[in-house]
Amino acid sequence: MSNPGDIVYLEGQFMERDRARVPITTHAFNYGTGCFEGIRAYWNADKEQLYAIRLREHVQRLLRSARILHLEPDSALDAPRIEAVILELLARNGYRQDAYVRPILYKSGSSIKITMTGIATGFCVYTEPFGDYLDIHKGLSVMISAWRRIDDNAVPARAKPTGAYINAALASDEARARGFDEAILLTGDGHVAEASSSNLFLVQDGVLITPQASDDVLVGITRDCVLEIARRQGAQVVERRVDRSELLAADEVFLSGTGVQVAPITSVDGRRVGDGIMGPMTSRIQQEYLRLVRGETDALAEWRTSVPQAVPTQQATIGK
Numbered sequence: 001m002s003n004p005g006d007i008v009y010l011e012g013q014f015m016e017r018d019r020a021r022v023p024i025t026t027h028a029f030n031y032g033t034g035c036f037e038g039i040r041a042y043w044n045a046d047k048e049q050l051y052a053i054r055l056r057e058h059v060q061r062l063l064r065s066a067r068i069l070h071l072e073p074d075s076a077l078d079a080p081r082i083e084a085v086i087l088e089l090l091a092r093n094g095y096r097q098d099a100y101v102r103p104i105l106y107k108s109g110s111s112i113k114i115t116m117t118g119i120a121t122g123f124c125v126y127t128e129p130f131g132d133y134l135d136i137h138k139g140l141s142v143m144i145s146a147w148r149r150i151d152d153n154a155v156p157a158r159a160k161p162t163g164a165y166i167n168a169a170l171a172s173d174e175a176r177a178r179g180f181d182e183a184i185l186l187t188g189d190g191h192v193a194e195a196s197s198s199n200l201f202l203v204q205d206g207v208l209i210t211p212q213a214s215d216d217v218l219v220g221i222t223r224d225c226v227l228e229i230a231r232r233q234g235a236q237v238v239e240r241r242v243d244r245s246e247l248l249a250a251d252e253v254f255l256s257g258t259g260v261q262v263a264p265i266t267s268v269d270g271r272r273v274g275d276g277i278m279g280p281m282t283s284r285i286q287q288e289y290l291r292l293v294r295g296e297t298d299a300l301a302e303w304r305t306s307v308p309q310a311v312p313t314q315q316a317t318i319g320k
Contacts, residue, residue, distance in 0.1 A: 004099065007092045008126040009085055011108070014092060017126065027107035027119050032163020034106030035065035038258040040130065041090055041099040041307060044295045050095050051304040052086065053258075053293050057221050059083050059103070065159035066105045070116035073105055077123055083305075089125055091308045100130035100259075106162065133259035134181065136286065139266025139278060140255070142195070144244060145171040145183035149193035149216045157216045168196040182255070184247070184268070187216050192242040198257030199223040200242075202250040203281045207236045215241060222256045222289075225303070229288050235281065252279030254286075262286040 010020045028034040037058045043050050059082045066073060086101055093099070108122030134140060147170050150157070155164045167185075175183035175196070183196045192211050194200050199220045201210045208230045213219050230237050247253055251274045253265040262285055264278035273279075278286075291297050295304055 004093045004095050004097065005126070005128050007089065008124065009089050010124045011122055014089065020124070020126070022108065022122075023110060025110035027109050027111050027113075028122075028162065030112070031107075031114060032161065032166075033069070033071075033116060033119075034104055034162040035062060035069055035071060035160050036102060036104045036162055037062045037065075037160065039086070039101040039103070040258050040261075040293070041095065041101060041127075042294045043095065043097050043099075045096075047295060048096075048309075049295065050090060050099070050307040051293065051295050052090065052101070052307055053305075054221050054225070054303050055083055055086065055305040057224075059086075061160070061221065062103055062105060065161070066121070068156045068159040069161055071105050071107065071121045072117075073121045073123055082123075086125060087305065087307055088311060089127060091311050093127055095127075095129070095307070098130050100128045102126050102128075104162070132261070134263050136261050136263045137278070139264050139273075139276070140181040141179075141267040141270075142182045142184050142253075142265050143175050143178060143180040143269050144247075145174055145185050145196075147171040147174065147183070147185060148188055149185040151188050152214075152216050157218055160218065165197070172196040182265075186244060190244065191215055192244060192247065193217050195255050195257075195260075198255040198260045198263075199226075201226065201254050201256060202242065202247060203252035203279060204246070204250050206281075207238055208281065209238045209240065209242060209246075211242045212239045220257055222258055222261070225289060225292075226256045226262065226285055228300070229285050229292070230281075233284060233288070247273075250274070252282050254279075254282045262289050 008017050008020045039058045041052045059079045103125040107119045109119040150167045171183035185193050187193050194217045247268045253273050255263045264282045266276050
């Protein structure tokens with residue numbers, strides 16, 4: 001049997017990872033003309049079940065990104081078919097551990113034209129075994145990056161374009177080069193947007209606050225999970241503009257995202273946040289989030305899609 005992640009999906013076929021290739025003339029390779037999603041799947045050892053988390057919402061956002069970016073997939077490639085491909089791919093790889101799923105829509109044609117229209121769109125998916133992207137129990141140290149978050153009028157913030165992530169990479173590298181765990185990016189006018197690849201929350205006087213959608217943030221699906229959990233726990237939730245100095249005065253600060261999950265921040269620009277440890281609201285939200293995504297509770301079952309234990313008889317393969 002192949003190792004987890006050895007089987008991928010490319011242009012209508014499941015194949016071994018080593019066989020999956022795109023030409024160097026591919027438009028997306030040259031210009032970053034594509035969009036993607038990051039989806040987690042969590043393994044519940046007691047139930048021997050793998051759950052894909054908020055699969056439908058991720059696939060819907062992938063197609064929304066494609067619409068914004070003039071990516072035009074084959075008409076047969078609708079949301080149910082993409083979901084079916086992802087579930088079959090996870091089943092084929094036989095995961096009995098946490099996994100990460102990366103579906104990509106991209107301009108697969110060969111052209112030197114700097115355009116989005118009139119060039120063929122391809123589709124691929126790969127997976128990886130995936131544990132904690134960051135230590136979610138150890139407090140993170142972050143810095144305010146010199147790099148600003150790309151403005152929605154420059155690159156659409158409601159989409160996840162592959163090429164736009166050079167912005168995140170530059171900020172992240174800057175932070176690590178200076179001894180920090182992560183970077184916080186500001187908007188063009190100096191308000192807090194998000195971390196390099198995750199959303200940001202702060203707690204002040206018992207109120208959970210997060211930057212508003214219009215401040216160039218990607219409206220994260222895990223962000224939505226956090227807001228729902230907080231409301232269910234009785235917390236007051238506010239989405240609004242956040243000033244840089246508020247991070248320094250906050251009682252708690254934390255990140256949310258598919259990769260980082262719910263990760264506490266204990267220092268900003270070398271200044272301690274609160275007591276310098278994970279705060280009580282962050283801890284409650286983190287614990288409940290992990291219980292929900294692992295299926296350790298029956299609550300919010302709609303967030304979890306069970307991955308088949310075996311490959312379906314009717315395969316989900318689709319044409320190009």
